[in-house]
Amino acid sequence: MLRAPEGMVLIRHAATIDEGHELVADLCIVGAGAAGITLALQFAGTGLRVLLLEGGEAEKLPAAQSLYAGTVDTPDLHSPPDRYRERRFGGTTTVWSGRCLPYDPIDFDRRPWIADSGWPISYEDVARHYPAAMELCEAGEFVFSGAAVKPGGMRPLIRSFTSRHFDTDPVERFSCPTNFGARYRHRLEASRNVDVILGANVTELLTEGDGARVKSLVVRGLDGRRFTVAAQQVVLATGGLEIPRLLLASRDRHAAGLGNQSGLVGRFYMCHIAGTIGDLRLDVDAGDVNAGYEQADDGTYCRRRLALTPEAQAEHGLANALMRLHFPAIPDPSHGSGPLSALYLAKPFVGHEHGKRLQNRGGEGMWLRHALNVARDPLATSAFLWRWLRYRTLAARKFPSVIVPTRDNRFSLDFHGEQVPNRDSRVTLGGETDAFGMPRLAIAWRHSPTDIRTAEVALDLFAGDLRRWGRGRLTYDRDAVAHHMLRDGAYGGHHIGTTRMSANPTGGVVDPQGRVHGVANLHIAGASVFPTSSQANPTLTVVAMALGLAETLKRTFAARPHLDTAGLGQRDAA
Numbered sequence: 156m157l158r159a160p161e162g163m164v165l166i167r168h169a170a171t172i173d174e175g176h177e178l179v180a181d182l183c184i185v186g187a188g189a190a191g192i193t194l195a196l197q198f199a200g201t202g203l204r205v206l207l208l209e210g211g212e213a214e215k216l217p218a219a220q221s222l223y224a225g226t227v228d229t230p231d232l233h234s235p236p237d238r239y240r241e242r243r244f245g246g247t248t249t250v251w252s253g254r255c256l257p258y259d260p261i262d263f264d265r266r267p268w269i270a271d272s273g274w275p276i277s278y279e280d281v282a283r284h285y286p287a288a289m290e291l292c293e294a295g296e297f298v299f300s301g302a303a304v305k306p307g308g309m310r311p312l313i314r315s316f317t318s319r320h321f322d323t324d325p326v327e328r329f330s331c332p333t334n335f336g337a338r339y340r341h342r343l344e345a346s347r348n349v350d351v352i353l354g355a356n357v358t359e360l361l362t363e364g365d366g367a368r369v370k371s372l373v374v375r376g377l378d379g380r381r382f383t384v385a386a387q388q389v390v391l392a393t394g395g396l397e398i399p400r401l402l403l404a405s406r407d408r409h410a411a412g413l414g415n416q417s418g419l420v421g422r423f424y425m426c427h428i429a430g431t432i433g434d435l436r437l438d439v440d441a442g443d444v445n446a447g448y449e450q451a452d453d454g455t456y457c458r459r460r461l462a463l464t465p466e467a468q469a470e471h472g473l474a475n476a477l478m479r480l481h482f483p484a485i486p487d488p489s490h491g492s493g494p495l496s497a498l499y500l501a502k503p504f505v506g507h508e509h510g511k512r513l514q515n516r517g518g519e520g521m522w523l524r525h526a527l528n529v530a531r532d533p534l535a536t537s538a539f540l541w542r543w544l545r546y547r548t549l550a551a552r553k554f555p556s557v558i559v560p561t562r563d564n565r566f567s568l569d570f571h572g573e574q575v576p577n578r579d580s581r582v583t584l585g586g587e588t589d590a591f592g593m594p595r596l597a598i599a600w601r602h603s604p605t606d607i608r609t610a611e612v613a614l615d616l617f618a619g620d621l622r623r624w625g626r627g628r629l630t631y632d633r634d635a636v637a638h639h640m641l642r643d644g645a646y647g648g649h650h651i652g653t654t655r656m657s658a659n660p661t662g663g664v665v666d667p668q669g670r671v672h673g674v675a676n677l678h679i680a681g682a683s684v685f686p687t688s689s690q691a692n693p694t695l696t697v698v699a700m701a702l703g704l705a706e707t708l709k710r711t712f713a714a715r716p717h718l719d720t721a722g723l724g725q726r727d728a729a
């Protein structure tokens with residue numbers, strides 16, 4: 156066991172490591188995003204020597220970000236891979252929106268109507284880590300019932316509405332949103348046994364013997380320097396696209412890539428299916444609809460949603476899905492709302508990730524009509540901008556998203572659905588290489604008929620429930636559902652399934668403990684291990700499973716003697 160010597164700088168840059176040296180550690184974690192930082196924190200103060208290698212730096216650097224570039228065979232359906240993820244300390248949590256919700260018990264089940272569904276671990280295995288994951292995400296208590304998030308409960312989504320097919324009680328909760336790098340940097344520094352190296356890009360894993368154990372990791376700095384790391388245990392936490400890339404590029408003993416004996420590394424690539432659709436009119440008082448946010452006692456923002464029940468999923472052969480009440484589509488100026496039009500006009504200043512959904516869908520004349528909406532609605536527009544500045548831009552806990560009061564109780568529906576496993580949806584290595592000579596990613600994202608049918612049938616079921624209730628009406632173009640769900644393509648920053656978990660090596664890439672099948676000391680943390688994608692955004696579950704992996708690794712360390720890590724942990728590779 157190695158203790159950091161007095162005065163050692165525990166967040167340093169790759170440029171401080173000598174060319175050709177080999178660093179030695181008990182545990183090496185690659186990637187300092189939500190998963191990697193969560194893991195590293197669990198080992199802070201343990202006395203184990205931990206190396207956290209981060210390719211990016213504290214700020215976003217174009218040269219580092221460009222390492223993420225790659226190709227997409229359907230650019231209209233999937234964004235370039237250097238968008239929707241951040242190569243920097245804190246990873247993509249530097250830009251995430253903070254929506255936190257757990258996976259549902261049904262997500263873990265083998266569902267006969269969904270091929271390749273079923274996890275080799277149970278909901279309870281993950282759920283026991285959710286409370287601590289909520290704390291790390293700063294999303295409040297692990298309570299997701301609208302009736303229970305605060306004394307007296309939240310107001311109902313739609314008063315007196317009862318649905319056969321949707322549960323209206325669940326809420327989603329919101330992180331600050333917490334930038335894991337900024338928030339936990341000092342805790343890592345204070346730990347004195349976690350050595351964070353920025354600008355340290357892992358380009359290959361080298362194995363020993365018959366390839367059943369990682370011998371060392373090849374690390375490159377943007378200045379061209381190369382050094383290696385030898386660690387007793389290695390965890391890849393580089394995100395759902397970069398983890399398969401690293402495995403596929405590690406070919407010293409396995410021509411098809413490390414952990415790829417079943418040809419599954421990079422397959423089953425899932426995001427989410429999402430879109431805004433329909434015209435919902437509710438014949439109730441405006442105060443009887445609760446489409447916005449309420450704060451729980453602990454200050455976290457909570458929002459109600461319509462969750463497709465497990466029974467409805469089973470009865471109709473659907474994937475998991477949810478819907479939220481949304482304001483009318485922002486790009487369509489017929490909503491007449493000054494605040495919404497102001498948002499539309501601000502789109503040149505909005506980042507790609509959020510601006511994508513504001514794309515012009517009606518020609519250049521739209522600008523004028525939006526400008527007129529703003530001019531006709533100056534009071535509402537300035538009140539909205541003031542609230543945005545106060546509660547979003549300046550607040551430590553940010554108001555999660557735009558909420559604009561609608562006219563006449565008119566809404567659209569924001570659909571967010573599971574993408575079912577599809578082995579033809581995959582990432583591979585392309586022909587181009589990056590600055591280190593590492594093959595770039597080639598993405599072939601595919602969706603399945605069930606993905607679209609789920610949206611179609613969910614809308615039908617909700618429309619039917621409204622008809623039976625008698626005080627609401629949903630109209631939508633059934634033939635255009637696929638168009639609306641695919642208009643913005645694969646849902647942004649959720650990169651899931653590319654190293655799926657399975658009980659045996661023929662069905663996946665990692666075992667139920669997150670260890671790569673057939674490689675004794677290599678583990679994966681992140682959404683790439685999820686066999687299915689749920690309706691839920693992935694990060695809370697990424698963090699919960701990283702906590703589970705930390706427990707497993709601690710048991711492994713407790714059972715085995717440490718490497719001899721005498722000295723500073725730096726030795727000549729020669």
Ligand SMILES: Cc1cc2nc3c(=O)[nH]c(=O)nc-3n(C[C@H](O)[C@H](O)[C@H](O)COP(=O)(O)OP(=O)(O)OC[C@H]3O[C@@H](n4cnc5c(N)ncnc54)[C@H](O)[C@@H]3O)c2cc1C
Pocket residue numbers: 185186187188189190191208209210211238239240241242243244245246247248250251252253254255355356357358392393394395397401508509647648649650680681682692693694695697
């Ligand atoms: C705009 C946007 C909004 C989002 N909103 C939400 C939301 O509301 N809710 C939600 O649950 N999720 C959301 N997400 C997704 C969320 O950000 C990710 O799920 C989460 O960041 C994944 O964590 P991770 O640690 O697996 O990967 P990342 O956060 O991407 O971290 C990976 C880290 O690895 C580093 N790295 C990569 N390659 C290498 C290498 N070869 N060597 C060394 N280091 C490397 C990267 O620099 C990075 O720091 C959003 C994403 C985007 C883009």
